[in-house]
Amino acid sequence: MHRDRQPFLDDQVIVLRAPTQFWSDRSGDAGHAADPRAAAIHGLYHGDVRVLHEVTLTADGERPEWISVARDGASVTTFTGVLRHLDGTGADPRVRIDRTRETQADALIERIVITSARDVAVRTTIAVDLRPDFAPMQDVKAGIRRSYEWASQQTGDRIAWASGPTTATLRATDAAPRATEAGAVVEWNVELPPHGSVALEWRVALADASAVVAGASGAPAWRDLAVASGDSRLARWVTAAVSDLDALRMTSKLAPGEEFLAAGAPWFFTLFGRDSLWAARFLLPVSTAPALSTLRVLAAAQGTRIDPQTAEQPGKIMHELRAAELDLPGEGVTLPPLYFGTIDATPLWVCLLYDAWKWGAGEADIRSLLPNLEAALGWMRDYGDSDHDGFLEYVDSTGHGLANQGWKDSGDSIQWRDGTLAEGPIALCEVQAYAYEAAVHGAELLEHFERPGAPEWRAWAARIKERFADAFWVDDPEGGRYPAVALDADKRRVNTLTSNIGHLLGTGILDAHEEREVADRLLSPRLDSGFGLRTMSTDSAGYWPLSYHGGSVWTHDTAIAITGLVRAGLGDRAESLVEGLLRAAERFEFRMPELHSGDSARDTTVPAPYPAACRPQAWSAAAAVAVLAARLGLRPDGGELVAEPAPGAGVIRVSGLQVRGRAFEVLAADDHAEATGLDGLNPR
Known part of the structure; x- marks a missing residue:
């Protein structure tokens, strides 16, 4: 052995x-x-x-x-x-x-x-x-x-x-x-x-x-969710996913009684800021309860001081919670029990707070978190932009923390097209989009709840959008252009084509033409494997279909792009990505792993597994609900639920959806949908 x-x-x-x-x-x-x-x-x-x-x-x-x-x-x-x-x-x-x-x-x-x-x-x-x-x-x-x-x-x-x-x-x-x-x-x-x-x-x-975490008790918030579809793969994926999510529910000593979703099995039965936020965001169409409890747990540990050893800073949202120090043998990584080494959890916290509000979370629940909102926005301005160039960036200053602190956090995940590793501080493209969205939506929350600062945050967002348009775009050797994965320490555009650009869609940081350019790149065979989006394009020197972040497919990553296409009004272009994930789900018996290979559907009928991938994993499981919502075109509109199914979505019946605590059932057929609330029929 x-x-x-x-x-x-x-x-x-x-x-x-x-x-x-x-x-x-x-x-x-x-x-x-x-x-x-x-x-x-x-x-x-x-x-x-x-x-x-x-x-x-x-x-x-x-x-x-x-x-x-x-x-x-x-x-x-x-x-x-x-x-x-x-x-x-x-x-x-x-x-x-x-x-x-x-x-x-x-x-x-x-x-x-x-x-x-x-x-x-x-x-x-x-x-x-x-x-x-x-x-x-x-x-x-x-x-x-x-x-x-x-x-x-x-x-x-x-x-x-x-x-x-x-x-x-x-x-x-x-x-x-x-x-x-x-x-x-x-x-x-x-x-x-x-x-x-x-x-x-x-x-x-x-x-x-x-232990600093424990299993949650009682029934999950999504217990009434039921799906039937002409494409049985979608229903089977959602059914398996919500069972796994139920088993991943946990509570923490940080905020006793408040639930969050553990990141995944076997390695990560604990609280991860980024993972728990995305999983809760995916679940908003079925309940705002997971979002609110996740927001409260993370708010309880929000940074209040400057500590380089833990990467804590005032207003920052944590990355990972453990009972003791985590030492990763052979990797030179040693993390403290409460570690803040993440660049994206803080703006994502703000985004989830806003989305939970739009999906009907109670005004009192949102109001109670406004001080944390203000602190999170303040972190983006005062600490996230460490060199004051107008972008959020990260660098590990300890020598034993995470070298990369976005969602692609492996040591070789941010590299140039020629395979050379980028040197930090690193400003990731998707983090700027999260920050823009957080600033715009944070301003709306501040204004609605009569708190000061909304005009300043709108101006801050306008500046980052303008700077992004000037600093990030690179020419595509195959024609057109796309956003670089990041800016390096010298503010050079790291020119690899990656799935990160899918996270920009629907955030508002791109104009309509730019969103179409991003969609073109996502759906090219360089990134679209036919089983989901590759993390890195096939024409990059570092591409390998079994690389953790350099060519593999991550379910949640593809689901974010699918959701973004729908938000950008390009839902018809999302269907090939949806179909790719359904092909992959069938291969994995509808328990989608953390990631799988970037093998092309033109070359094989099933993607190879990444053999060490977590399975189940929270955001891979919750992605099933996000894909369902995208295929149905679900969005809240006041106290109503709007359903605008994608062309070719087929027959889908879903019960257990919620807006403002009101239950809805949706029946979609022939690109038409009816959302039925408790008080009658609301055709949309």
Whole structure:
């Protein structure tokens, strides 16, 4: 086995309810996969610790022959197998085993049912072998394997394991776990009556005394959302996505009781400013509740002082929250527990506040966040523009923080067309668009709520728009032009064609002609793979379809471009991108990963997975709702819901949509839609 390599995830099975998750192969066993790269991710995790690395089920010392996996939402999966060594004569398997695994926020439960179709009684011994390792998540992610200290204590019919602040307690029905040097074994001597069945169960209760986040309780705000469509792929994607989003709901000690969406499994069961903001923004057509709670959580941690080590500045919105320092082995990155190294979360916070208001969030809810709005706008003016050139830019001043602090935050994500890495401070094109939109919409909020400053922010926005038009555009070797991905430290245009330009659409920083030019580039085969937008164009020296940010496809990134095209009045041009994501969703069984390869649909019927991609991930899942809303052309209009479906959208029926707390159902057919509110029919 190669050491120190990030585990592959794509073909493995996850059952999750944040902050708990279990990864296994398709048998349900963990730690015994034929491919050691796959087994590296296996196990039961709670928070940022892998509690169990190996879990193996046997019958009379033999592993069952597993034949199917059936997922029931994000938190429950049933593995079905047969026990052919217990069969009588004949070809049919006569004894089957079903193991149903359920994750809860603080527990794992596995129910095992053995069923016999034989005419005689059958005896067997079922054993489950469990082996802890208490590995830190950052070691698992880096592919590091070593021994970790943990303690075991048996009390009656329970075994408790502990390492640091993390504890796990094992118990079983009708069996007493037996401690072993490696962990524990649960064993049942089973007698199956003729044509009968026996049910067994074991469970592990989990706790982390140091946790700064926890699982959310209750039903999700989007519980009434239901979709039926002539194109079943869209309905299936949305259905799978909202189940995953439910399992990713969390709360934080920053603002107890306020929910946010954890960024993704397995690595990011915590609060990320940018990720949580985009996911909540995508969900606005179904509820403003996730947006408001996310805004409040992030407001609770908003910067109040200058601290270069954490990148905190007054008014700044944080990037990442952990219980302890995060050290990424081999990457030279060490992040403090509360880290502010992000350039885009602050303007995106303002954008979400405005959009939540437009979708009907209560005036009192918005009013309570106005001081945070003013602080966020102030950060853009006073700190975001560190060199006072009129643009927001970033640079890591510590030497151990994130080198890139936009959404493409890998070390090689911002590069020139010839593959040379750009040097910071870096001013990303999309961040200027977020800042423009935040200033314009922030001004509208200030004016509406009779707060000072609206004219100044409109003037600030006008200046950044004018400067953007002068500073960012580059000539396209194939004709026309497009915005550079960024300006470098010398204010040179970093000339790579990237998907970042899709984030400019609909923000107002471009005029109508410029938006059409951007649309032309997005829909060219250099960026449009047929399975979504590539992050970097195929004619760039650094392009590679399996590069994290240099040619792969990110679902949320494509969804932002789709939404932007609709906002820009170019909805008819978004349909090829929608179709591309639906093709990809089908390949990934409608649980879209963090990213997939930039392979062309002209060359293959399915895109290759990026094997270490998170799956599920919050903004990839929430993108399903954004794509649904774009295909239907949904937008709020006062207390009404407007639906203007894209040409060729087909038949779609959606219930569970909301504007100002009022429920709507939309029926679209033949490019026409009717939005039905509680008080009658409103054709649009």
